[in-house]
Amino acid sequence: MSEPTLLLADGGNTAPFQPLRPRMIRSAADARTAYESEVNRHAWWVALAADGLRHLVALRPRASRAGCLLVLKPVSPQRRAFVDTLFADVLAPAEPDGFLSARELVDVFRSPNAEDLFIGGDVDLADRVVILYRGNLHRIAVPFDWFKTRRGAPKPDFKDFAITDSGQTVRLGDYEAAADAILYEFDAGARRRMNQRAIREDQSFGGALRRLRLQRGVSRTAFPGIDAKTIARIERGEVETPHEATLAVIAKLLGVEPREIATY
Amino acid sequence: MPFSLRLPRSLERQGWKVKIRDRERLEPPHVSIIRGTRVWRVDLRTGKFMDIEPDAADVAGEVKAEVYGAWVMLQQRWDAIYPGNPVQSKENDNE
Numbered sequence: 001m002s003e004p005t006l007l008l009a010d011g012g013n014t015a016p017f018q019p020l021r022p023r024m025i026r027s028a029a030d031a032r033t034a035y036e037s038e039v040n041r042h043a044w045w046v047a048l049a050a051d052g053l054r055h056l057v058a059l060r061p062r063a064s065r066a067g068c069l070l071v072l073k074p075v076s077p078q079r080r081a082f083v084d085t086l087f088a089d090v091l092a093p094a095e096p097d098g099f100l101s102a103r104e105l106v107d108v109f110r111s112p113n114a115e116d117l118f119i120g121g122d123v124d125l126a127d128r129v130v131i132l133y134r135g136n137l138h139r140i141a142v143p144f145d146w147f148k149t150r151r152g153a154p155k156p157d158f159k160d161f162a163i164t165d166s167g168q169t170v171r172l173g174d175y176e177a178a179a180d181a182i183l184y185e186f187d188a189g190a191r192r193r194m195n196q197r198a199i200r201e202d203q204s205f206g207g208a209l210r211r212l213r214l215q216r217g218v219s220r221t222a223f224p225g226i227d228a229k230t231i232a233r234i235e236r237g238e239v240e241t242p243h244e245a246t247l248a249v250i251a252k253l254l255g256v257e258p259r260e261i262a263t264y
Numbered sequence: 265m266p267f268s269l270r271l272p273r274s275l276e277r278q279g280w281k282v283k284i285r286d287r288e289r290l291e292p293p294h295v296s297i298i299r300g301t302r303v304w305r306v307d308l309r310t311g312k313f314m315d316i317e318p319d320a321a322d323v324a325g326e327v328k329a330e331v332y333g334a335w336v337m338l339q340q341r342w343d344a345i346y347p348g349n350p351v352q353s354k355e356n357d358n359e
Contacts, residue, residue, distance in 0.1 A: 111301040113301070117301055147286075150345070153265065154286075165298050166298075166301045174265050175266075175286050175287075176287070177286060181285075181288050181289045182287075197316050197317050198314060199312070214290045214348070215290050215291065217348055
């Protein structure tokens with residue numbers, strides 16, 4: 001991370017954050033000076049506990065909000081509404097385990113692939129989505145349905161959510177999903193980075209189609225109007241340029257645009 | 265339920281984990297070696313490390329020995345979690 005880190009330190013252990021060389025905010029005056037400084041316009045503010053937020057009360061919101069605030073412990077909706085007036089983005093999970101531990105959080109921020117790791121999240125039971133926070137503080141929303149289960153296996157428990165393995169695993173009760181599997185499906189940029197890192201013997205269009213088809217759990221016999229042999233031939237690279245109409249059918253069933261198939 | 269390979273305590277203390285989770289990238293079947301923010305994927309069909317980064321040389325020899333020592337069991341665990349894409353693919357390529 002290149003942005004300055006400002007630590008609202010009241011009520012928490014600051015030691016794990018020292019590798020980030022944070023500026024400590026211990027009073028309303030500290031907060032005002034830091035908030036008004038242009039250098040800190042895009043800073044990441046971290047509140048170790050809700051207590052630290054009291055130093056923000058005297059701030060006058062910028063004309064255009066900037067910066068990001070992470071609140072590591074749950075806050076009231078009212079306090080959340082207040083800090084929303086000050087920052088462009090606020091990450092404040094509703095549950096106590098909504099973030100990684102402080103030490104793991106710092107490890108992610110210092111990692112060269114921070115954007116491909118998760119630091120925390122929230123579960124929206126009403127809308128049936130898991131909202132995941134990435135190491136670059138961007139969000140990604142994953143529908144409950146994506147967390148597939150097989151017969152006889154434990155189902156994901158969406159009321160028991162945690163990020164584990166230093167941001168590499170999403171745990172839902174006894175169920176675990178790999179962070180890279182989520183990002184591979186939901187973020188084309190992450191997929192590109194992962195493909196660049198992979199030692200891939202089969203970089204053909206057919207190889208990509210096979211990976212995507214298996215990822216979606218779709219049989220070769222499932223494509224309406226297309227013979228399974230044709231799918232097999234495309235996957236083996238025996239069909240140089242699949243017909244546009246064929247690709248459209250394949251893409252529709254796999255839930256992607258035709259041009260996206262090759263990115264898998 | 266995910267599968268975690270039981271490692272000697274000394275390796276666990278160093279933060280090593282070996283896992284097959286309930287939702288992974290499916291192709292090819294693989295096992296993940298995890299330490300901190302880094303992960304190495306090992307192809308369960310070929311035994312090869314699948315990614316250029318991080319460097320496979322950074323995985324402790326003892327961890328590699330544990331993984332290859334439990335190879336058949338890891339393949340079986342993968343097949344149990346992902347029967348639709350088993351290590352020895354039953355999919356008929358000529359269908």
